[in-house]
Amino acid sequence: MRKRILVFSLFATLFFSCSDDDGPNLEAVPPRLLAEVAPENDEEIQEFLQTHFYNYEEFTSPPAGFDFKIVIDTIAGDNADKRPLSEFVDNVDITVSSFEHGLEVEENDIPHRLYYLSARPTNDEVASLKAAGTCPECFPTVADSVFVRWEGKLLDGSVFDGAANPVWFDLARLQDLTQGFRGFTEGMPFIQRGENIVENGDGTVTVENFGVGVIIFPSGLGSFNALSASIPQYSPLIFTVDLFTLNNTDHDGDGIPSIEEDLDGDGYLYNDNTDSDSEFPPLANFQDGDDDGDGISTREEITDEDGNIIRPFPDSDNDGVPDYLDPDTN
Ligand SMILES: [Ca+2]
Ligand SMILES: [Ca+2]
Ligand SMILES: [Ca+2]
Ligand SMILES: [Ca+2]
Numbered sequence: 001m002r003k004r005i006l007v008f009s010l011f012a013t014l015f016f017s018c019s020d021d022d023g024p025n026l027e028a029v030p031p032r033l034l035a036e037v038a039p040e041n042d043e044e045i046q047e048f049l050q051t052h053f054y055n056y057e058e059f060t061s062p063p064a065g066f067d068f069k070i071v072i073d074t075i076a077g078d079n080a081d082k083r084p085l086s087e088f089v090d091n092v093d094i095t096v097s098s099f100e101h102g103l104e105v106e107e108n109d110i111p112h113r114l115y116y117l118s119a120r121p122t123n124d125e126v127a128s129l130k131a132a133g134t135c136p137e138c139f140p141t142v143a144d145s146v147f148v149r150w151e152g153k154l155l156d157g158s159v160f161d162g163a164a165n166p167v168w169f170d171l172a173r174l175q176d177l178t179q180g181f182r183g184f185t186e187g188m189p190f191i192q193r194g195e196n197i198v199e200n201g202d203g204t205v206t207v208e209n210f211g212v213g214v215i216i217f218p219s220g221l222g223s224f225n226a227l228s229a230s231i232p233q234y235s236p237l238i239f240t241v242d243l244f245t246l247n248n249t250d251h252d253g254d255g256i257p258s259i260e261e262d263l264d265g266d267g268y269l270y271n272d273n274t275d276s277d278s279e280f281p282p283l284a285n286f287q288d289g290d291d292d293g294d295g296i297s298t299r300e301e302i303t304d305e306d307g308n309i310i311r312p313f314p315d316s317d318n319d320g321v322p323d324y325l326d327p328d329t330n
Contacts, residue, residue, distance in 0.1 A: 031224070095110060150163055193211060193246050210242050
C-alpha cells in the first residue's frame with residue numbers, strides 16, 4: 001500500500017521504473033524547454049480565445065446594477081453568435097530566460113506572448129489615454145504595488161486562487177519568476193486604476209471606475225514546471241483583475257523610484273545590477289541602497305546637505321555616468 005501511494009503521488013511528475021534487484025527506482029523527468037512549451041501554450045491560448053467570449057455587451061451598455069464583473073463562457077448554443085475574445089484582446093511579447101525558472105539547460109530571451117483585455121476602459125481607450133500621456137499615474141508600472149481583486153484560472157475554467165476583497169501585490173516581487181506569476185506583473189500596466197478610493201473604516205473600501213481586465217499568458221510567464229496542488233505543470237494561466245489603486249514604490253528606499261532603476265528600460269528589474277561583480281548574493285539596483293558598491297549610499301550620492309534629492313543626479317566627473325552608478329566618484 002505504501003508503495004502504491006508513493007507511485008500515485010509521484011506519477012504525474014516523476015518517471016517511474018522498476019529494476020529487478022532493489023525495487024522501485026525513481027528518476028526525475030527533466031524540465032521541458034521554454035522554447036518548446038511557449039509556442040504550444042500559445043496555440044492553446046489562441047484556441048481558447050477563439051472559442052470563448054466575455055460579457056462585452058454588458059460592459060458596452062451596462063444594465064442597472066451591473067457589477068462590472070467579467071464573465072467568460074464558451075461560444076456555443078444560445079451564445080453561438082457571440083464575438084470571440086480574440087477580437088478584443090491585444091498582445092505583447094515578453095522574453096524569458098532559463099535562469100528565471102532556475103532551469104539547468106540554458107535558454108536566453110525566449111519570446112512569450114501575453115494577451116490582455118481591458119474591459120473598462122477598453123483596450124482602445126487605454127491605448128489612446130497612454131498615447132496622449134495625460135495620466136501616466138493612472139497605470140501601474142512593473143515596479144509598482146497594486147491594490148486588486150483578482151481570480152486566477154486555468155484554461156478549463158477551474159479557479160486555482162483569488163481574492164474577493166482587494167489585496168496589495170508588489171508587482172516587482174511578482175516579476176521574479178521564483179514567485180511564479182510574472183505574467184500578472186507584465187499585464188497590469190494595461191489596466192487603469194480606479195478613482196476616489198475611500199476607506200470606510202470597517203475594513204472595506206469604496207472606489208469609482210476601477211479598471212477591469214483579463215490577462216492570459218503561457219506557463220513560461222507563470223510557474224512553468226513547478227509542482228503545485230492547484231496548477232498543473234506547463235499550464236497557461238488566466239487572471240481577471242479589478243484594479244482599485246496603486247502605489248509607486250522605492251523598494252530600497254534610496255530615493256530613486258524603483259521603475260527608474262530599470263536602467264536599460266526593458267521593463268525587467270532583475271537584469272540591472274551595476275555592482276554585480278562585487279556582491280553576493282547579487283542585488284538588482286532596485287533592491288540595492290548602494291548601487292555602485294563604492295561604500296557610499298545611493299541616497300548620499302544624490303542628495304544635497306539638506307537631504308534634498310538633486311535632479312538630474314550629480315555627475316561630478318562629467319562622464320555621463322551619475323555618481324551613484326559610478327564607483328570612481330562619490
Ligand atoms: Ca530605489
Ligand atoms: Ca532592466
Ligand atoms: Ca538602488
Ligand atoms: Ca554608492
